[in-house]
Amino acid sequence: MDKGLLKTGCKIFTDDKYIYFPTDANVKGKECLDLDFEQFDRNESYIEKLASVLPEDLIKEVHTFDSIGDIAILELQDKLIPYATKIGEVFLSTHTHFKTALCKAGSLEGDFRTRQYSHLAGEHRTSTIHKEYGLRFELDLKKVFFSPRLATERIRIARLVQENENVIDMFCGIGPFSISIAKYSNPKCIYAIDLNPDAIYYLKRNIELNKVSGIVPICGDAKKEVLDIPSADRIVMNLPKFSHKFLDSAIGAMKEGIIHYYTIVSEGEEDKCEAFIKQQARLKGKEASILQKINVKPYAPHSYMAAYDIKITFLVPRSF
Ligand SMILES: C[S@@+](CC[C@H](N)C(=O)[O-])C[C@H]1O[C@@H](n2cnc3c(N)ncnc32)[C@H](O)[C@@H]1O
Known part of the structure; x- marks a missing residue:
């Protein structure tokens, strides 16, 4: 899709061996077949x-x-x-x-x-109420960030949260990650931070609207705010373009735990990104293991938004 090769209006399908993508032309380096694809029900x-x-x-x-x-x-x-x-x-x-x-x-x-x-x-x-996985999010598009395309990610993260965890949502916006976690898991507390006062206003509205509890809204710079809250077991970092500037603060805000790190990756630079994550952990005396990497969505030609699930542990001193 990023390269303009995918034929829109047709359904992608799978059998037990392959995924079949409809294309408008032959794709260099790939095997192309002449197949009939089911059409989407266009209006x-x-x-x-x-x-x-x-x-x-x-x-x-x-x-x-x-x-x-x-x-x-x-x-x-x-x-x-x-x-x-x-x-x-x-x-x-x-x-x-x-x-x-x-x-x-x-x-x-x-x-x-x-x-x-x-x-x-x-x-x-520009204001509305968006419904997602049984939740309702009130927002004003001109004042706050919101992307309906991250719904699958939010529910994925919510299902990973374990009972009694301390969670930090470093860039919470109007609260879709925090509220999904509060609704679908049973953490001890979720600290939801955002720099934008309008985002925090809607976060509070959405906490009420969805009747969830255990979320502490904090308006401020996540880099500073994490210093004043209890150590986290899990941190969500959804600020893809700039999250790399905050990774050290996130690692410092937990003893050991999991970070869900959203970032922009240029095609072919995956190794560089992983090396950066590991280096940021080492600088804090910790070790980062990448549990999973998900290609979330295209970002620009030749780059995409990725979600890294990173396990942070203390560095084990080497014995000689
Ligand atoms: C990409 S949006 C994500 C919002 C939310 N997590 C979501 O999924 O809808 C990033 C958010 O980070 C906030 N932000 C940017 N810099 C920040 C900082 N230094 N500290 C806290 N929040 C920040 C922005 O105001 C914005 O709401």
């Missing part, structure tokens, strides 16, 4: 109606959107921008459970990792 009336507002050759360029609550965020390439309002109107008229259609107007910026959005159609608002 046909959307596609039909687009024909009345878009030149035919552009219709196939309209595909993905993210849904956050009742807001749809459409991915529109530059060539679709002149038709953005019309596409938004057609989208809402054919996807009636959405009330607002937006498109991204810029990339994630600043410490708070927020971005601007352009309004395409529907109600003029």
Whole structure:
């Protein structure tokens, strides 16, 4: 998908030996077969109606959107921008459970990792309530970071948490990791830290909304705040672009335990990333073992967001 090779609109499938990916053309270095793929159930009336507002050759360029609550965020390439309002109107008229259609107007910026959005159609608002795995998250897209694409990661982490653990969610945002953990595991305490006061405001709202307990919201810089809280058994570090600057603080904030480290990895630089993790641990007199590495999602051409589950233990002195 990152390289534009994946054919959208068709379902990937597996048999007991292989995974089959639909592609538009032959892929260099891979075996290519001529197969029929099952089509996704595209919203046909959307596609039909687009024909009345878009030149035919552009219709196939309209595909993905993210849904956050009742807001749809459409991915529109530059060539679709002149038709953005019309596409938004057609989208809402054919996807009636959405009330607002937006498109991204810029990339994630600043410490708070927020971005601007352009309004395409529907109600003029950026706040909503998003539902995920039986939880509800209230948020304002313009004020706080939120990604629906991390739902699988949140539930994965929540299921790993053991009874009575002390957990630190170093970059908690509006609380999706902390609240999933509080709901689906039984930790002693979750310290949820964020620099953005609006994120902490929504975290508190979401704690109430989901009727969970055991979360301590802390507004501040995680590097400093971890110094004042009890030693952690598990730390979640979801600040992929900058988490490397905080890894030493996380390692220092636990005796032994597990760190879920989200970071951006350039293709081919995996060894460098692992060496960095191990070096950061050694500088703190500890050892880092990588239990698991997950490729979470593409980030940019030739780089991706990865989740490292890292076990931190004390360095055993060598005997001579
Ligand atoms: C990528 S978002 C992740 C939010 C949340 N974990 C989620 O999954 O939705 C990173 C968050 O880190 C916060 N942040 C950035 N720098 C920080 C710092 N030095 N200390 C604490 N939080 C910080 C931002 O405000 C933002 O909410």
